[in-house]
Amino acid sequence: MNRILEQAINDGATPVAPVGSTVPDALGLSGIHKSFGSFTALNDINLTVKKGEFVCLLGPSGCGKTTLLRIIAGLESANAGQIVMLGRDVTRQPAAKRDYGIVFQSYALFPNLTVAENIAYGLKGRSQDKQTRVRDLLALIGLSGIEGKFPGQLSGGQQQRVALARALATSPGLLLLDEPLSALDARVREHLRREIRALQQRLGITTIMVTHDQEEALTMADRIVVMNHGHIEQIGTPDDIYAMPQSRFVAEFVGRANWLTGEVQPQGAVRVGDTQLWANKLPPLLDGRTVTLFIRPEAVVLHAHWQGGENTMLAHLGGVESLGGFCRVSLIVPAMNNLTLIADVSRTELARLNLQAGQRVPVSLPPHALRVFTDEAQVKA
Numbered sequence: 001m002n003r004i005l006e007q008a009i010n011d012g013a014t015p016v017a018p019v020g021s022t023v024p025d026a027l028g029l030s031g032i033h034k035s036f037g038s039f040t041a042l043n044d045i046n047l048t049v050k051k052g053e054f055v056c057l058l059g060p061s062g063c064g065k066t067t068l069l070r071i072i073a074g075l076e077s078a079n080a081g082q083i084v085m086l087g088r089d090v091t092r093q094p095a096a097k098r099d100y101g102i103v104f105q106s107y108a109l110f111p112n113l114t115v116a117e118n119i120a121y122g123l124k125g126r127s128q129d130k131q132t133r134v135r136d137l138l139a140l141i142g143l144s145g146i147e148g149k150f151p152g153q154l155s156g157g158q159q160q161r162v163a164l165a166r167a168l169a170t171s172p173g174l175l176l177l178d179e180p181l182s183a184l185d186a187r188v189r190e191h192l193r194r195e196i197r198a199l200q201q202r203l204g205i206t207t208i209m210v211t212h213d214q215e216e217a218l219t220m221a222d223r224i225v226v227m228n229h230g231h232i233e234q235i236g237t238p239d240d241i242y243a244m245p246q247s248r249f250v251a252e253f254v255g256r257a258n259w260l261t262g263e264v265q266p267q268g269a270v271r272v273g274d275t276q277l278w279a280n281k282l283p284p285l286l287d288g289r290t291v292t293l294f295i296r297p298e299a300v301v302l303h304a305h306w307q308g309g310e311n312t313m314l315a316h317l318g319g320v321e322s323l324g325g326f327c328r329v330s331l332i333v334p335a336m337n338n339l340t341l342i343a344d345v346s347r348t349e350l351a352r353l354n355l356q357a358g359q360r361v362p363v364s365l366p367p368h369a370l371r372v373f374t375d376e377a378q379v380k381a
């Protein structure tokens, strides 16, 4: 077994707790508040991260995710709130007393030091032990033999892997990643995404990563924390966030969506233009209210022939855009005031339907796939 992996396990870094044992949470944030002058950057942030979890802080530019990561790291201080790491209150501890490794967006390696010197920078002890540690870490990140190179001789992806090795060198309890992939090109980014996730799972190291890239968060995280204007909009697994967004902001920020505005009818349907739509979980007492229905493009069903049925209508085929593995079809629905729906359809399905531009296509919006929002909040059944 790789020595680092072995050490991580000996250090107790494995994420799975024995049945019945009480493992303290890796991180607990309560009531975190941060202002810069009169500007509130973070407002009442509460979050618990379990040992071994990979959590992504996701949100648009300026929502406060980097500020939150810096507060966890002790590089910024909060105006109010408490930070607990593995049961230890570190709120007033300086950065050096908090047990974490960090990787920033820009590689932040010392250009005048070799790879080995960069990785060993924070290590204490005998030079021979350090050499062994560096060798093990380089093997761990798949870059054995580059000890003597300088950062300038490495590609961007290699530099970020070295930065990761440096962050892991002291076997920290927590790994903090601040947009570590955003300076890399798409192919390297995708590759490193998988590598970092695999490494994190093998080491069982609790990880918090800041990203504005929803795909990154959806593919890497155990849980996603969606942030907006300094507060948390939703915390959930990638599946929860994608399929059951709790606010319109989350639904719009993560993935594509169709939005349909309609009025709730006395019998419980929602009228959109001349069409009556039924949604599962439409709660009572909404008669006459204007609501917004939400459906993901891949949930829109196209039919080869008209069969009628619930939530089925005729649309005109607007256009077909190829997006590699699937196609995005735009559909204009006359019975919904010429609203344009988008549907994501596989290439096989598209070939089966044999669609021609301008053709009339029967379209269904399955009731179970329609979610209902009033103003900002999603209506809960």
Ligand SMILES: Nc1ncnc2c1ncn2[C@@H]1O[C@H](COP(=O)(O)OP(=O)(O)OP(=O)(O)O)[C@@H](O)[C@H]1O
Binding pocket: 036, 041, 059, 060, 061, 062, 063, 064, 065, 066, 067, 068, 212
């Ligand atoms: N030192 C500072 N002084 C004043 N305002 C700051 C400071 N640091 C951050 N801010 C403000 O706080 C808000 C949150 O910034 P933060 O960097 O945390 O956002 P972010 O979500 O990480 O965005 P990005 O993805 O663009 O880095 C922004 O409006 C930013 O301008």
